[in-house]
Amino acid sequence: MAVDRLLPTPEAEDLIALTSEIADKELAPRVDQHESEERYPEGLFAVLGRAGLLGLPYSEEYGGGGQPYEVYLQVLEELARRWAAVAVATSVHTLACHPLSAFGTEEQKQKWLPSMLAGEMIGGYSLSEPQAGSDAAALTCKAERTDTGYRITGTKAWITHGGRADFYALFARTAPGNHGISCFVAPGQADGLSFGRPERKMGLQAVPTTSAMWDGAVIDAERLVGEEGQGLQIAFSALDSGRLGIAACATGLAQAALDSAVGYANERTTFGRKIIDHQGLGFLLADMAAAVDSARATYLDAARRRDLGRPFSRQASVAKLVATDAAMKVTTDAVQVLGGYGYTRDFPVERYMREAKIMQIFEGTNQIQRLVISRGLAA
CATH class of the missing domain: 2.40.110.10 (Butyryl-CoA Dehydrogenase, subunit A, domain 2)
Incomplete structure (x- = not known):
C-alpha cells in the first residue's frame, strides 16, 4: 500500500523514492531469513551509507544530507516498513553522531564526522x-x-x-x-x-x-x-530527537502490519465475500489505519517544530508514546485479522508483533514518556 506523503520539496520526494527502491531491493528480500537465523546483514549499512541515508539530518559541510528532520524521519519509516531492526540501528547511528556534531570541536568534526555520516564508521x-x-x-x-x-x-x-x-x-x-x-x-x-x-x-x-x-x-x-x-546535557539534548526516530520506526512497522492485514483481507473469502467486506473486520482495519495515520501526523508535528527551532520535548514524548502504543495495537490486530495464519511464522505479522513490543521500552519507556508529558503540563 503506497503512503500518500506530504513532502516539503521535490528533492525530498526523490529521496523517499530512492529509499523505497533501496528498501525493496536490499532489505525486503533478506529480512525474513536474517531475522529467523539471527544473522547480521553484512554489507547492508555500507549500502545505506553510499546512498547517503546515514547522515541525512546533519550538515552538508561534513558530508551529511542537510535534510530537515521531517524528511529524515520519513526515510526511517520507509526503512522500517521493510526491516525494523535496520531502521532502529540507523536511528541509533544517527543518535550516536549527535554529540560530535553538536558539541565537538572543529578539529574533532573534521577528523571523525565525515566518516560517520558516510556510513564508513557505524x-x-x-x-x-x-x-x-x-x-x-x-x-x-x-x-x-x-x-x-x-x-x-x-x-x-x-x-x-x-x-x-x-x-x-x-x-x-x-x-x-x-x-x-x-x-x-x-x-x-x-x-x-x-x-x-x-x-x-x-x-x-x-x-x-x-x-x-x-x-x-x-x-x-x-x-x-x-x-x-x-555529559548529561549532551545525552539529554539528543534523546528528544532519538525518541522521534523510534516513533518513525514504530510507524513504519505499524504500516507494514496494516499492509499485510489489508492484503490478506482482500484475498481471503468467507461466506462468499472477501473478509474485508464483513463490517466487523472492515471496522477493525479502519481503526488500524486511523492509528497509523495518527502516529505519522504526531511525529511529523514534533519534527516540524524541531526544524523551526521551536521547543519540541513534550511533542517528542507524545510522538514516541502514541506511535509505539499504536504499533503494539496495530501489529496485534494484524495477527487477529490473519487468524490462525497470523500466529504462524509463515506470515510476517507475528514478527511485527514481537518487534513492536520493544518500541514501547527503549529510548525511555512509555511510562517515562507519560512522566515527561505530565511534568510539562504541571510547569
Whole structure:
C-alpha cells in the first residue's frame, strides 16, 4: 500500500523514492531469513551509507544530507516498513553522531564526522547501564584521567550494534554528582574492552544488542566531547530527537502490519465475500489505519517544530508514546485479522508483533514518556 506523503520539496520526494527502491531491493528480500537465523546483514549499512541515508539530518559541510528532520524521519519509516531492526540501528547511528556534531570541536568534526555520516564508521549509543536505564544520573562507569587520556572502568548495557559498531557515544563518570558525567567518542575496539553475548531478544534479532565491559581500557584525551561534566546535557539534548526516530520506526512497522492485514483481507473469502467486506473486520482495519495515520501526523508535528527551532520535548514524548502504543495495537490486530495464519511464522505479522513490543521500552519507556508529558503540563 503506497503512503500518500506530504513532502516539503521535490528533492525530498526523490529521496523517499530512492529509499523505497533501496528498501525493496536490499532489505525486503533478506529480512525474513536474517531475522529467523539471527544473522547480521553484512554489507547492508555500507549500502545505506553510499546512498547517503546515514547522515541525512546533519550538515552538508561534513558530508551529511542537510535534510530537515521531517524528511529524515520519513526515510526511517520507509526503512522500517521493510526491516525494523535496520531502521532502529540507523536511528541509533544517527543518535550516536549527535554529540560530535553538536558539541565537538572543529578539529574533532573534521577528523571523525565525515566518516560517520558516510556510513564508513557505524555508531552505537552507550548510555544505559545494568542498574541505570531511565535514570541516567545514576551511572557508575568511570572515566579516570591518565597522562594521555582516560581510563574507562565499568559495564554498559543495551547497546544496539554492540560489538559491531566502529565507535560509541560513551557516557561515563568523571566526578561525583549529576554534573560529573562526561561524553566520549569511544573506539569500537580497544585493549580492555569486551562485549557480552548478544541478548536473546523477542525481535530485532538480526542486529545485536549487547553489554560492554570496560576493564581499564585507556582512550585518548581527544575523544572527550564537550567539557568534563557536560555529559548529561549532551545525552539529554539528543534523546528528544532519538525518541522521534523510534516513533518513525514504530510507524513504519505499524504500516507494514496494516499492509499485510489489508492484503490478506482482500484475498481471503468467507461466506462468499472477501473478509474485508464483513463490517466487523472492515471496522477493525479502519481503526488500524486511523492509528497509523495518527502516529505519522504526531511525529511529523514534533519534527516540524524541531526544524523551526521551536521547543519540541513534550511533542517528542507524545510522538514516541502514541506511535509505539499504536504499533503494539496495530501489529496485534494484524495477527487477529490473519487468524490462525497470523500466529504462524509463515506470515510476517507475528514478527511485527514481537518487534513492536520493544518500541514501547527503549529510548525511555512509555511510562517515562507519560512522566515527561505530565511534568510539562504541571510547569
